[in-house]
Amino acid sequence: EDQVTQSPEALRLQEGESSSLNCSYTVSGLRGLFWYRQDPGKGPEFLFTLYSAGEEKEKERLKATLTKKESFLHITAPKPEDSATYLCAVQADDYKLSFGAGTTVTVRA
């Protein structure tokens, strides 16, 4: 059974204080690892897909990396508008997504 574990559960940052979120996974036949951002009461917003170990992707203050066992989402110099829950999901050969529980990030001005 596919398993996705995210840590920490919650993260409180001061504006400008960089940090990283972790997503560790076990999956048979990884097709892709996905990062989403979810705001309260909204659907997840697609951020990145990573397909193979060593791959990195960036978008504004966010950078995602992937190894064979885990992925990191680095937030550089965060702003209050980066406050959200960040979800990690793995996709196996059946194209279904298995989600982690998420990391709720709060950035204080």
Added chain:
Amino acid sequence: GAVVSQHPSRVICKSGTSVKIECRSLDFQATTMFWYRQFPKQSLMLMATSNEGSKATYEQGVEKDKFLINHASLTLSTLTVTSAHPEDSSFYICSANVRGGPYEQYFGPGTRLTVT
């Protein structure tokens, strides 16, 4: 691009009634659509997978007679919660894969269902 809409965004219904939720891909054709539910402070749980013109595949523990899914076209899927009860109150979210595209799932904004 890759915009998914849901309607309604919020619905309140009485126990025993049925509620239909629509999910549309606005600017692309969807190979597959997925339905999730999310409880407060929990992650998304996949309920079912549907392909256009075929029967939906339900995850273990999801009652197919209670959660009816119809995927009538490459841009529309509907979820009907039949004989709703208070325990069906939840946040329902759909997603879609781009037909012929990469494997990312694009999510709708969600529907908040409250059963009284």
